Amino acid sequence: MPKPTTVTLGLLQHACSADPKENLQKTLELAEKAAKQGAQIICTQELFRSQYFCQSEDHKNFGLAEPIPGPSTEAFQKVAKEHGVVIVASLFEKRASGLYHNTAVIIDADGKLLGIYRKMHIPDDPLFYEKFYFTPGDTGFKAWDTKFGKIGVLICWDQWYPEGARLTAMQGAEILFYPTAIGWHPSEKSEYGVNQHGAWETIQRSHAVANGCYVAAINRVGLEQPIGGDGLEFWGQSFVAGTSGQILAKASTDKEEILLVPVELGKVDVTRTHWPFLRDRRIDAYESLTKRYID
Numbered sequence: 001m002p003k004p005t006t007v008t009l010g011l012l013q014h015a016c017s018a019d020p021k022e023n024l025q026k027t028l029e030l031a032e033k034a035a036k037q038g039a040q041i042i043c044t045q046e047l048f049r050s051q052y053f054c055q056s057e058d059h060k061n062f063g064l065a066e067p068i069p070g071p072s073t074e075a076f077q078k079v080a081k082e083h084g085v086v087i088v089a090s091l092f093e094k095r096a097s098g099l100y101h102n103t104a105v106i107i108d109a110d111g112k113l114l115g116i117y118r119k120m121h122i123p124d125d126p127l128f129y130e131k132f133y134f135t136p137g138d139t140g141f142k143a144w145d146t147k148f149g150k151i152g153v154l155i156c157w158d159q160w161y162p163e164g165a166r167l168t169a170m171q172g173a174e175i176l177f178y179p180t181a182i183g184w185h186p187s188e189k190s191e192y193g194v195n196q197h198g199a200w201e202t203i204q205r206s207h208a209v210a211n212g213c214y215v216a217a218i219n220r221v222g223l224e225q226p227i228g229g230d231g232l233e234f235w236g237q238s239f240v241a242g243t244s245g246q247i248l249a250k251a252s253t254d255k256e257e258i259l260l261v262p263v264e265l266g267k268v269d270v271t272r273t274h275w276p277f278l279r280d281r282r283i284d285a286y287e288s289l290t291k292r293y294i295d
Contacts, residue, residue: 005266007148009175009214010039010085011259012048013238013251015222020049020064027089028075034258035083040109040148043088045220045238046156046181047102050092052220052234056227057132065094068116073105081111086146088153090179093118095135102134102155104179109147117142119155120164127185127232130157143171149265156180159204159217163289169211170278174268176207180219183234197235201247209245212271212278214263216240221254243271 012030016023027048034042047053049072053061066072072091080087086109093103093116102119118137122130141164143152152173158164159178168176182200184193201217208215218238225231239250240261249261272278288294 003147003149003265004040006262006264007175008038008040009216009240009259009261009263010034010037010042011216011218011238011240011251011261012042012044013219013221013236013259014045014048014256015234016048016051016220016224018051018226023049024072024075028079030258031076031079031085031087032083034260035079035085037258037260039085039258039260041086041088041146041151041175041177043177043216043218044090044179045218046090046179047092048090048220051224051226052181052232053226054130054133055127055224055232057129058227061133062094062100065092065100067095068093068103068105069113073107073113076105077107077111077113080107080109084109084147086148086151088151088177088179090155092133099135100133101137102130103137104153104155104177106144106146106151106153108144114144114146115139115142117153117155119158121157121161123157141167141171143168143173149174151175151177153177153179156182159200159207162207162210165207165211165215169213173213174265175214175216175263176211178204178215178217180217180238181234182219183232186223186230186233189233193235197237201237201239205241205245205247208241208243210277212243212275213268214240214243216261221252221256243267244275
């Protein structure tokens, strides 16, 4: 059976509580609701099972991790199979003792686990202490053929690197999904907030332009203060960009919502044919990209 040309994406934007079981149940219910409303490819926000624990370096937080496959993977597989939808879910993976990853699972519409993507770029910034928790990914950049189109998945900090988007698109990805947890330091918001959000949105829209594909970014909302202090104010604004970088739909800054966005996959071929950036790449001149710096 040929794949549909128009596919509806379902982006799950919500706040998270301190209870992992409650967050899992909430996200499963949102996924089911999105499916009933017509979503065919559904994506969660980054690390939806907990509040953003990387605001501190605390060994107790490793207890939040789980194996893949594991309980959360299996729960989403059931939803995917029951409703005939593709699901991308972001999890804290315990691979082995002392070895943890920030990982997304990709589940096809028949409930089959197609594969995983482990976050490649790991940040270390104030209140984003991810290097304490996550081993850099070793899956490489990948794309998966699903019932509803060929998709690529990258995670949050990966958003800032055009190389990741390019290498995923080069494998035929028509849609790039970015599960995300990003927000403002409340004390800095008035001075830097507009520019910080603008940069985040602009860089991802540029991935859509440069690769002639759709980009879907899924972020959380709410003020989270798991260690006290000012915490982080997650800015929401999950969005889908079209193949020319245009914003097709955007969620609010502070409301929980399911963003449903139909996309026409045929436009990927049209865009890449008329704006042939992939054709005109000078692959003979890019070897220095594998260097850390050019002196």
